[in-house]
Amino acid sequence: MSELPFDVVYLGIGVLAWVVAVSKFRAWRRDPSFGLLVVALAIASPSTAFLCAAPPVYRLIDRLTGVGNLATLFVYLGIMGFSAATVVLALLWTPPGARAGGAGIWAAASGGTVRRRVRGRLAVFAVAVPAMAGLFLAGGPYRPETPLTFDTTFAAGGAVALFLAIYQGLFAFALVDIGRVCLGHAARLPAGWLRRGIRSLAAGALTACGYVLCKIVAIGAAYGGVDGLEWLSTGVGPAFAAAGAVLITVGFAGPAGAAWTRRRSDYRALRPLWDLAYRADRRLALETPPPLWQERLALRDLEWRTTRRVLEIRDGQLTLRPWVDPAVVAAAREAAERAGLGPERRDALVVAAALRAAVEALDGGAAPRPREEQVTLPGLDAEPVQERAHLVRVSRSLSAPEAAPDARPVRVG
Secondary structure (H helix, E strand, O other): OOOHHHHHHHHHHHHHHHHHHHHHHHHHHHOOOHHHHHHHHHHHHHHHHHHHHOHHHHHHHHHHHOOOOHHHHHHHHHHHHHHHHHHHHHHHOOOHHHOHHHOOOOOOOOOHHHHHHHHHHHHHHHHHHHHHHHHHHHOOOOOOOOOOOHHHHHOOOHHHHHHHHHHHHHHHHHHHHHHHHHHHHHHHOOOOHHHHHHHHHHHHHHHHHHHHHHHHHHHHHHHOOOOOOHHHHHHHHHHHHHHHHHHHHHHHHHHHHHHHHHHHHHHHHOHHHHHHHHHHOHHHOOOOOOOHHHHHOOOOOHHHHHHHHHHHHHHHHHHHHHHOOHHHHHHHHHHHHHOOOOHHHHHHHHHHHHHHHHHHHHHOOOOOOOHHHOOOOOOOOOOHHHHHHHHHHHHHHOOOHHHOOOOOOOOOO
């Protein structure tokens, strides 16, 4: 049997999952929380297991250690790490109704009962892991080297059979537990990337149960001396495991990728409005606006960049307030109402028109209005999340014809 498909699949999944794990560890460093750390470990552990299971890496570990088939122990302990993390996540995942504003994906529960249950479940794995290691070492030595067929080759031994039974039992419990929890939470969430990601986690966990079922049947047959079922362990089981791992990785990465894409989109969408604020007062910005081509290459620190841009735009809006013309505001509101725009888009259009006209007035040397005649524009009292969305709409409205009620073109930037 060719090992090439296993090389490609195991190494590919391992590398992909580790990329996701690194992003979770970085997020945890930026915003430390126990729940996010557990998520990162839940991805990193099986990622390492898949890498170790790839035949080239498997044989390399054996050569470096001098212990035959030792990589199997590393693979299964990596899966045990995933199992431990997922049963903890199943306890930590607070129902959406208990989270403030429905925010947060993995919220750490604070109740004493939950902490006790977490410690209790971790205690089971704390006992199982050294027991597995002891049983594995007691059943050796293992010859020949079997990177893909260890289970069915050595399952006849009592120590190995017990080792495999502990592994498969805890793995199955973890998969069913997290799959059940994910399905329940997905049913309570609104449509969106978060719900799709959680459903993908549930689908991956339940799909991986096929791996456990195939392994149990094949191992039981090998232990009982029945031949002819090895293909369940070497072919069908790994296929279920690979499919489940892909779905779980997508489940973890999908919402994070969507959030990154949204941050990058917001960052770039705010550029015209930021340029307008920079024209009002260049002292507001920490740096000269970069060329547009350079901004398109921005891939890192997008949350910090976007937050800073929002703050500088707000400072620019306050700077321009004395030059906002009430007549322009009224004309823009009337134009928005004629266009049948909803409240959010109407407010964005009003602000865009007012700021464009204010910059023109400032550039033209117009005198500022006294405080009692100044206009308060919509959106100044918005919460941070709503504020960013509002300013993105304002920035996109700058190019709308209705944003210039007098129909005069205004160059931004």
